[in-house]
Amino acid sequence: MSRTHLILTAMLGSACLLIGAFAFQYIGGMYPCTLCIWQRWPHAAAVVIGILALITGWRALPLLGGLAALASAGIALFHTGVERLWWDGLASCSGNSIAGLSMDDLLNPAITIAAPVRCDVVAWEMFGLSMASWNGLLSLALMLIWLTAARRDT
Numbered sequence: 001m002s003r004t005h006l007i008l009t010a011m012l013g014s015a016c017l018l019i020g021a022f023a024f025q026y027i028g029g030m031y032p033c034t035l036c037i038w039q040r041w042p043h044a045a046a047v048v049i050g051i052l053a054l055i056t057g058w059r060a061l062p063l064l065g066g067l068a069a070l071a072s073a074g075i076a077l078f079h080t081g082v083e084r085l086w087w088d089g090l091a092s093c094s095g096n097s098i099a100g101l102s103m104d105d106l107l108n109p110a111i112t113i114a115a116p117v118r119c120d121v122v123a124w125e126m127f128g129l130s131m132a133s134w135n136g137l138l139s140l141a142l143m144l145i146w147l148t149a150a151r152r153d154t
Helices: 003-026 034-056 061-083 103-107 131-151
Strands: none
Touching: 003 034, 003 061, 003 131, 034 061, 034 131, 061 131
């Protein structure tokens, strides 16, 4: 496989993981926790890096793409440990917080306030692996593709 095809594969892999995450959120109604959101940012960076690598051909960009994928994998594997209660998560690890709501809003029964999304609860799993675990494994695979692209001349 050529360097261009490897970059395109890795970039599209990150784009697909982002699309999947947004589909779970907006179609499936599964709101992300803080760690879930943090896992998305490196994939967004990898997509931008991939576009720049395809346009400019700069040799160092696939290495940056690999670092972005590794960053997402690291966050995902940390999140997996939090979900499995292997270690404690972050003190601020909840989504849909009540920050910014007034006391009147909190006491008003007509206003629906979403429950916080906890990082230490597995919201979805397939074959015994959570969404964070799958992201971690797939991100490691994407990192290997990025690194292979970095080693290719053409």
